[in-house]
Amino acid sequence: METGAGTGRDDAARPYDLVLFGATGFVGELTAEYLAEHAPAGCRWALAGRSRAKLEALRERLAAGRPHCAELPLVVADSADPEALRALAESARVVATTVGPYVWYGEGLVAACAEAGTDYVDLTGETEFIDLTYVRHDARARETGARLVHACGFDSVPHDLGVYYTVGQLPEGVPLRIDGFVRAGAVFSGGTFASALTAMGRGREILRAAHERRLHEPRLVGRRAHAPLAGPRFSRETGTWALPLPTLDPQIIARSAAALERYGPDFRYRHYASVKTLPMALGGAAAVGTGLLAAQLPPLRRWMMDRYEPGQGPSAERRARSWFSVRFVGEGGGRRVFTEVSGGDPGYDETAKMLAESALCLAFDTLPKTSGQVTTAVAMGDALLDRLRVAGIRFRVADAR
Numbered sequence: 048m049e050t051g052a053g054t055g056r057d058d059a060a061r062p063y064d065l066v067l068f069g070a071t072g073f074v075g076e077l078t079a080e081y082l083a084e085h086a087p088a089g090c091r092w093a094l095a096g097r098s099r100a101k102l103e104a105l106r107e108r109l110a111a112g113r114p115h116c117a118e119l120p121l122v123v124a125d126s127a128d129p130e131a132l133r134a135l136a137e138s139a140r141v142v143a144t145t146v147g148p149y150v151w152y153g154e155g156l157v158a159a160c161a162e163a164g165t166d167y168v169d170l171t172g173e174t175e176f177i178d179l180t181y182v183r184h185d186a187r188a189r190e191t192g193a194r195l196v197h198a199c200g201f202d203s204v205p206h207d208l209g210v211y212y213t214v215g216q217l218p219e220g221v222p223l224r225i226d227g228f229v230r231a232g233a234v235f236s237g238g239t240f241a242s243a244l245t246a247m248g249r250g251r252e253i254l255r256a257a258h259e260r261r262l263h264e265p266r267l268v269g270r271r272a273h274a275p276l277a278g279p280r281f282s283r284e285t286g287t288w289a290l291p292l293p294t295l296d297p298q299i300i301a302r303s304a305a306a307l308e309r310y311g312p313d314f315r316y317r318h319y320a321s322v323k324t325l326p327m328a329l330g331g332a333a334a335v336g337t338g339l340l341a342a343q344l345p346p347l348r349r350w351m352m353d354r355y356e357p358g359q360g361p362s363a364e365r366r367a368r369s370w371f372s373v374r375f376v377g378e379g380g381g382r383r384v385f386t387e388v389s390g391g392d393p394g395y396d397e398t399a400k401m402l403a404e405s406a407l408c409l410a411f412d413t414l415p416k417t418s419g420q421v422t423t424a425v426a427m428g429d430a431l432l433d434r435l436r437v438a439g440i441r442f443r444v445a446d447a448r
Contacts, residue, residue: 058140063093064410066122066135068156069145070094071101073360074170074200077399078145083109083116085438086407095122095135126152129159136163143168143199143406149176150249157184157195164191166409170402172202172295175249178256181420182263189419196426198299199405200398204423205373205440206296206318207303208432209388211424212442214310218380222313225377228285228321229292231393233361233369270312272304277317284376284385289319303424311379321374366392374445390440397440404434 067082069075071094079094086092094102102121110117122138124131126146136142136159146152149171160167161184171177177197188195198204206227213225274297282289297318304310361369369392377384390397405423408414412430423431436442 061138061140063091063120063139065090065092065141065143065406066095066139067092067143067145067406068095068122068124068135071096071098071105072145074395074399074402075145076105077395078143078403079105079109081399081403082407083113085403087411090407090410093120093122093139095124097123097125099123126155129155132156132159133163136160136165139165141166141168141406141410143402145170145402147171147173149173150179150252154180154183161185161188161191161193161195164193166194166196168196168199168402168405168409170200170202170398171197172200174295174298175253175256177295177298177420178253178260182256182259185263185420192418194409194418194426195420196405196409196423197420198295199402199423201371201393201401202294203296203299204401204405204431204435205371205388205390205393207299207422207424208428208435209373209375209386209442210300210316211303211307211428212388212432213375213377213384213386216384216386216444217377217382219309219311221311221380222315223311223377223379224315225375226282226284226289226317226319227296228282228287228289228319228374228376229371230287230321230373231369231371233366233371233393267305270305270308270314272301272310272314274298274301274316274318277319282319282321285321285374287321287323289321292318292320294318299422300424303422306421306425360395361392366396369393369396371397385445386443387445388440388442400438400440401435404438405431408434 070079096102106119122135124135132155142160144156150173157180210225217223276291279290300316304314371393372389375386408427408431417426
């Protein structure tokens with residue numbers, strides 16, 4: 048099987064199939080626990096982070112009841128140390144990282160993986176970071192064969208693969224229209240809150256990075272793939288109020304559509320939060336607007352970030368009660384379909400699962416020949432979708448409401 052995309056790299060000479068960087072953070076530890084349970088026999092994987100003491104303590108916790116984890120290798124590296132990141136990237140076939148906010152701490156590892164021909168996955172939902180790494184590192188990754196796959200958690204796997212799955216239920220070679228409606232019951236961690244506030248406070252930088260990307264990105268010729276920001280509306284398809292979600296997900300989906308002919312000659316996607324009642328919809332919009340305004344004031348932004356320390360998150364009991372559902376309505380060629388992707392706790396348990404399975408997919412599955420900055424649908428498609436189904440995330444054709 049084709050397990051490595053790198054050109055000229057000797058995978059057998061690399062000591063690790065997979066390195067998890069940021070393993071001692073909140074989501075990092077959940078990902079490590081998932082790998083401890085689900086990594087295949089013979090998988091050579093290691094824990095990485097900046098504190099050896101914390102890595103040793105994590106290894107000890109993993110080894111309790113799992114004797115095979117007692118000798119897990121530890122790699123000490125700091126996101127501010129280019130030489131350590133270079134050594135880390137050169138030691139692995141795939142690197143998975145949970146270290147964010149990525150716009151502050153992430154680029155060095157992307158650069159090291161692009162240079163080393165090492166496949167890379169992360170959990171970013173930061174559009175600025177993704178656009179910057181495309182401009183600075185996509186070309187080198189294409190030369191070395193590295194696959195740089197951002198947004199391998201709830202941002203944006205259920206949405207990207209959910210649309211990929213929905214497209215597969217529709218006719219080929221015709222214009223396609225898909226709307227996605229997101230519902231979730233969950234709480235967030237300090238790291239997620241820090242990333243969201245960072246993005247909210249960097250409006251000008253985000254626009255600048257997007258403009259720079261447009262100057263470098265090839266234009267799509269002969270086809271159209273777009274994800275416009277739609278207005279709020281009542282959705283008869285779901286029986287809920289639909290509020291536009293200005294998240295990373297539609298951009299990822301549009302890039303998948305641009306890269307894959309199966310999405311047809313003219314593809315459009317719209318992304319919504321699905322809210323049951325009008326008062327809830329108005330309250331949600333007001334809360335987002337207030338947070339966006341507050342994030343523009345540095346003292347207030349710092350105060351809010353201090354309320355939730357990165358590395359903290361909801362308890363196992365609270366996560367066990369959490370859930371998500373993304374419902375898709377697809378139309379094309381005279382056919383209309385309803386599909387759904389659903390699972391448990393979206394921000395942490397399922398995100399750790401998605402990140403781990405993405406890394407294992409790149410390391411071990413037969414995949415399309417790709418390189419550079421690519422999406423989950425483009426890089427892994429059916430293979431990752433099958434993995435996630437086996438892992439308990441549901442992809443199904445649903446009945447109309």
